[in-house]
Amino acid sequence: MLVLTVEASMYAVSLGDDGAELRPLEPWQAEEFLTHIDRGRDFIGRHVGLPDRVTDLESSRAQLQAYADKAAADRGRIYGIWVDGRLVGGVLFVTMDVDQGTAEAGCWLEPSASGRGLVTRAVRTIIDWAVEERGIHRVEWRVSAANLPSIAVAKRLGMTKDGTLRESYLYRGERQDIEVWSVLAPEWRAFGQAP
Template identity: 85%
Template sequence: MYAISLGDDASELRPLEPWRAEEFLTHIDRGREFIGQYVGLPDVVTDLASSRSFLQSYADKAAADVGRIYGIWMDGKLVGGVLFRTMDVQHGTAEAGCWLEPSAAGKGLVTRAARVIIDWAVEERGIHRVEWQVAAANAASIAVARRLGMTKDGVLRESYLHRGNRYDIEVWSVLAPEWRAARDGR
C-alpha cells in the first residue's frame, strides 16, 4: 500500500480499491447531494454491493490499463477522489475527473491530487493529452481546470443528461509539453 502526501501532514492520495467499498459508501452517503449536483457517482453507488462493483470496475480498468481511481484522505478520512475515467495509452489520451464531499471543498485538495495523477500519466504512461469534462454550471471544477493550466477547447451543448436535466459540458485539456512547461515553471 502506498500514500502520496498532498503537501501537508493531513491529506494524502491513495488507490481506491474494492476492499474499501464500505468506507467509500460511507463517504458517498456523507456527500451524496453535494457530489451529485453535477456527477452521477452518487446515483450509481447506493449500497454496499454497488459500491464494491463500482470500485471493482476501476480495479478492472487499472488491470487493463484503461483507467484509474484514487481516494483523497484528510485526517485519515476519505473525503473525495480523482480518477482517470478513461485512458488510452496507445493514443496518448486520458480523461481526468474528481469529486469531493462538502467538508473537503475549498482546500485545494482536488487541484493537488489532480496534479499528482496528471504528472504520473504524462511522465510514466506517456499520455499526451489529458481532458477535463465539466458541466458548464460547475464553477468549482472549472476553476480546478484553470489552476491545472488547462485550455478550454469548447462546449458540448446539452450533451449530458443528469437527473432529468440536460447540461452543457465544457471540455478542457492540457497537452504534455504544456504540462511540463507549467510544472517546471512552478
C-alpha cells in the first residue's frame, strides 16, 4: 500500500518502516544530487554512466532539468531514494511511451545503501504506477551482463530475460553485453498477487 506524505518535497512515498522514501528529483535539488553522486561516484560508475554526466553543479542541474522536461512531456521520470532525509540513490524511467505502452526503468545507488532492498522496493513502486495509472503494458530493464546486483533486482521483480545484446554498448572504452529483461502488465499484476 502506498502512503503519500507531505515532506521536504511536495510528494513522498514511504518505501517501508525503515525511514526510506521515494520522491521526485527536481532541478532545484541539483546541489544535493551532486553531493550524493560524489559520495558514490566510483561505485555507481562501475555500470552506470550517471557519474560521467554529473560532474559539477551545472551538469547536475542539466541532468535533472532533462528529466523535468521528460516528465512534462510524459516521456520519462526520475525519483530519488532518501533514507532518514539523506539522498542515497534513485530510480527512473529512462524512456516512457504511453501511446505504445512501453517504458524502460533503471536505477543507481550509493554503496552505503546497498543490500537493503531499496531499489527493489522503489522500482516496484514506479512499475505499479506505470502499469496501473499510465497504462504501460511492457516495462524493460536493460543492464550490463556484468551488473549482477541489478540483474538480481530484475529477477526479484518477476521479470523475464528476453535476451542479450552482445557487445552493444560502448562504456568507458569497452564493449558491454546488455541483457534485456521485461515484465508485461498481466504478468506484473499476477506477480503482485502471488504469495
